[in-house]
Amino acid sequence: xxxxxxxxxxxxxxxxxxxxxxxxxxxxxxxxxxxxxxxxxxxxxxxxxxxxxxxxxxxxxxxxxxxxxxxxxxxxxxxxxxxxxxxxxxxxxxxxxxxxxxxxxxxxxxxxxxxxxxxxxxxxxxxxxxxxxxxxxxxxxxxxxxxxxxxxxxxxxx
Numbered sequence: 001x002x003x004x005x006x007x008x009x010x011x012x013x014x015x016x017x018x019x020x021x022x023x024x025x026x027x028x029x030x031x032x033x034x035x036x037x038x039x040x041x042x043x044x045x046x047x048x049x050x051x052x053x054x055x056x057x058x059x060x061x062x063x064x065x066x067x068x069x070x071x072x073x074x075x076x077x078x079x080x081x082x083x084x085x086x087x088x089x090x091x092x093x094x095x096x097x098x099x100x101x102x103x104x105x106x107x108x109x110x111x112x113x114x115x116x117x118x119x120x121x122x123x124x125x126x127x128x129x130x131x132x133x134x135x136x137x138x139x140x141x142x143x144x145x146x147x148x149x150x151x152x153x154x155x156x157x158x
């Protein structure tokens with residue numbers, strides 16, 4: 001199944017919107033340091049607590065399904081699917097406005113049903129050997145992704 005450029009743009013429109021939203025966040029709040037949650041030391045925790053008072057910390061967290069950002073330092077300690085876990089802490093050079101209403105909830109991963117083998121999202125014709133669409137046609141090939149896996153294409157934004 002070959003899709004036209006217009007069909008690909010239409011299919012990936014929501015993903016493009018989320019990617020542009022993430023890019024805006026990166027421009028608005030430039031990240032100068034990242035600390036991986038599983039590797040945090042007591043000294044780094046103390047540093048992050050101090051930076052949190054200046055509203056410079058964003059927590060990357062999520063479940064096994066999706067990851068997102070929240071404008072504060074939060075140590076989620078969940079394990080297993082369905083439980084929130086913190087993955088990383090990002091320090092910005094620019095403070096946020098407290099509980100940021102614009103970017104909190106910003107996804108760091110974007111999933112799209114594969115338009116080749118799972119266009120309607122019903123997983124009726126998914127193909128484990130599906131090559132997925134040619135993302136270069138709409139310039140999405142530059143964003144890290146795993147291609148089509150089980151009828152879904154996941155883009156990694158950070």
